[in-house]
Amino acid sequence: MNYLITGGAGFIGSSLATYLAHEGHSVTVVDDLSMGKKENIESKNIQFIKADVRDSSKLKSILKNQQFDYIFLFAAIASVADSIERPIETHNINFESILQILELVRQTQDKLKRVLFASSAAVYGNEPTLPKKEESVIRPLTPYAVDKFAAEKYTLLYANLYNVPTSAVRFFNVYGLRQNPASVYSGVLSIISKQFIKILNNEKAGFNIYGDGEQTRDFVFINDVINALLLVAESNESKGEVYNVGAGKYTPLNEIVKAFEEVAGVKLPINYMQARDGDIKDSYADITKLSRLGYVPKYTIYEGIKEYFAGLLSHY
Incomplete structure (x- = not known):
């Protein structure tokens, strides 16, 4: 099969690209490397094209010269803060390019x-x-969320109106290798992992938790996410549909820290801070719809963190 992945040098995109290439598929990655990293593209079966997804002439040339079986649209400015500070630029990338x-x-x-x-x-x-x-009720609170929802609706509209086979997924808290812990856009697990690496390197480390640490999120390991993406992409039932992608469970932040401590064998100094106004206390996905396609998360939070941290240690 022939795959095109925009934003394919980023965390999720490069993880999918690497998996597909190892399975023997032909993969083309388009990325401007503003957030992704070239070193994430490891396989010789992956053709890398450095390009901005806003470059319509470049995208038109790519799409005219190749027929793809599957196209994954991951390119985005994945920062809520950036969307608030630079709404026009992020809108151009997160919506208009789609x-x-x-x-x-x-x-x-x-x-x-x-x-x-x-x-x-x-x-x-x-x-x-x-x-x-x-x-569920949709109440996007930032330009990032508004653009994601609008692009999602347009994607599904192309299935219903123009008979273009499309689907969409809503990611919850994805974690795994290639998620850059040095990036200001990183998820909380990659930020925590960076602190444990510091401890193992005898450097000063610590982590701030805002509130009591009992706030919960739906953390889903990248390997389960890849499985979900392929199920949605390959199912006839999923055409014109959107799916939550998560573990379907809620995990407190304190439990995340404890799992890392068990895996790393060291304690992480925690600073409990006053809860921040506007922070969401709890969130997790209903994955019933995705489960109907055959999706079953294989990784517990401990198993996912164990594999993730082992990969980090081998990298560092």
Whole structure:
């Protein structure tokens, strides 16, 4: 099969690209390396093209010259803070580039099996009902979340209106190797892991928890995410549909720290700070809809952290 992955040098995109290449598929990655890293592209079966997804002439050339079986749209500025500070620029990347690619796909890709767009659980906002279901109330609170929801709706519209085979997924808290702990955009697990690496290197370390540490999130390991992405992309039932991608469980932050301590064999100094206004206390996904496609998360939080941290240690 022939795959195109935009944003394929980033965390999730490069993890999927590496898996597909190891399975013997042909993979083309498009990334401008503003957030992704070239070293994430490891396999000779991956063709890397450095390009900005806003470059319509470049994207048109790629899509006119190749017929793809599957296209994954991961390119984005994955920062809520950036979207607040630079709403126009992030809108151009997180929304307008998606619409542009969808239209190019409609014009050029006659044999395409699926376009899959990566949305976010951020679209749910602060609406308190749990667990989050695909039909839950949508209350996006930031330009990032608004753009993700709008791009998601356009993606599904192309299935219903233009018969382009599309699907979308809403990621919850994905973690795993290639998630850069030095990045300001990193998830909390990669930030915590960086502190444990410091301790093992005899450096000063510590971690601030805002509140009592009992706030919960739905943490899902990257290997389970790859499985979910392929299930959605390859299912006939999923055309024109959106799916939550999570573990379907809620894990307190204190439990995350404890799991890391057990895996690393050291204690992490914790500073409990006053809770921040606006922080969401609890969030987790209802994955019933995804489960109907055959999705079963294989990694507990401890198993995922153990594999993740072992990979980090071998890297460092």
